[in-house]
Amino acid sequence: MATGAPIKYLQFAAELRRRIRRGTWPPGSKLPTEVQLAAVHGLSVNTVRRALEILADEGSVERRQGVGTFARSVPRPPSARRRIAVVLPERDWYFPPVLAGIEAAAARTRTTIDVHTTGYGDHGWHRLSRLSHHLEGAEGLLITHPGPADAAVAARTGLLRELPLPYVLLERTPSGIGDPSEHVSSDHAGGVYLALAHLAALGHRDVALACRPACAPSRGISTGFTEGSAALGLRVTARLDWPPITDCDSFEKVLAAQPPLADAVLGSVLDSGATGLICFGDMEGSALLSAARRAGVRIPGDLALISCEDRHAATEQVPLTSVAPEKFRLGSLAMETLLRRLDEPDAELRQVRVRPRLTVRESCGARATDPS
Structure with a gap:
């Protein structure tokens, strides 16, 4: 007996099972006849009959003599976990x-x-x-x-x-x-595109990115920034990196211990001529807001800021616009x-x-x- 390829009636039983569970045939509805199923799927009536027998044995369908085959809903037993x-x-x-x-x-x-x-x-x-x-x-x-x-x-x-x-x-x-x-x-890239489109609608044409490499979302954020700015006709004035620290506790300590770090990022963004900035997260956004207050930079008057996270964005002194993942x-x-x-x-x-x-x-x- 040949092996390797799935046996046709088992394969067809699996297809019918999927369609029943997806609602193609809701519980209580009648399935097409064996002859109809065979014609539509290019199978023999015997293959269809054996597939339906499997589904009947497991309780996915009910076969009524002289009436037809009907889909059933079989809940998981209450005791099963x-x-x-x-x-x-x-x-x-x-x-x-x-x-x-x-x-x-x-x-x-x-x-x-x-x-x-x-x-x-x-x-x-x-x-x-x-x-x-x-x-x-x-x-x-x-x-x-x-x-x-x-x-x-x-x-x-x-x-x-x-x-x-x-x-x-x-x-x-x-x-x-x-x-x-x-x-x-x-879809971090798609989220950044939404942020850039919003900046563009507000009239911002010069934008910058301050990302945190080595973190999982950074690739999507960077891709979205590159492709989104090009699609919207925006000028990229600067692409800056925060320290490549993946552990959030460690990164928060670095930001707290080194206020000049945020000051330097903010200064580079402003020197580049950007009026809109996308930053990696609201932790970084918070540090930039503090840097802006120290430097007398108006947010959003001098620089519009959007973070790619929404953990504490609403509680800032100037609440952060954010790309909020549907966590x-x-x-x-x-x-x-x-x-x-x-x-x-x-x-x-x-x-x-x-x-x-x-x-x-x-x-x-x-x-x-x-x-x-």
């Missing part, structure tokens, strides 16, 4: 709303989660390699790997594909075009994607980018109104 491992770099800075979304989706589906943290960078990857024993008994894995988003990640994330359980990357994207990893992540929804979607993979192992891959929301506050002003 799944165990999912969640691995994050940290739970105190970026990830609290993400984790809240994961927990909400888990509660809706009677799923138990075990949360582990690794930290960032090389230290984080070392800890991640030692967490493997905590995955025993888990049916699936949600993971935000330690980063950063550089070439070394491709080799490291290859280890994930060797795991004996399904996983979904959260706020991390596949390492290349051939990486089949499912993921749910922020709660990201966590919820990631959990839903993983549970779908467990329910439908042969379903198509899901690679999702969620565009952040632009929240306009005083640091760049409101969009100019149309005089007409």
Whole structure:
């Protein structure tokens, strides 16, 4: 007997199962006849009949003699619980709303989660390699790997594909075009485009970027800035880097200990002639607001400022306009994607980018109104 290719009736049973779960045939609705299904899909009636027998045995359909085949909804038994491992770099800075979304989706589906943290960078990857024993008994894995988003990640994330359980990357994207990893992540590039479009609508033509390299979102932010400014016809006057520190606690201490750092970034932006600035996060944005107050620079009168984060943006003395990732929804979607993979192992891959929301506050002003 030949092996390797899926047996036709098993393959067709899987396709029908997917369509029932997606609502093509809602619970109680009648499926086409065996002859109709065979004609539409180019199969023999015997292949269709054997596929329907599998679905009937598992409870996905009900076959009524002389009437037809009907879709059923078979809920997971109330006593059944799944165990999912969640691995994050940290739970105190970026990830609290993400984790809240994961927990909400888990509660809706009677799923138990075990949360582990690794930290960032090389230290984080070392800890991640030692967490493997905590995955025993888990049916699936949600993971935000330690980063950063550089070439070394491709080799490291290859280890994930060797795991004996399904996983979904959260706020991390596949390492290349051939990486089949499912993921749910922020469209940082699209979010920066929204910010630039808002600046352009306010009349700003000269823009600058102050990014933090080695952090996972930095690639998307940089790409969005390059492509967005070109698409909108804006002049890029400066591209500056903050210290490449991935750990948020360490970076906050650096900013607090070195006020001249923010002063220097602000000075370089103003010297370049930019009137609009995109900065990596609201931690950096806060430091720039303080630098502006020290230098007598008016925000947004002299410089309009938008941050790519929304953790404390609303509480600043001059509230920061921000590109705000939909963190709660990201966590919820990631959990839903993983549970779908467990329910439908042969379903198509899901690679999702969620565009952040632009929240306009005083640091760049409101969009100019149309005089007409």
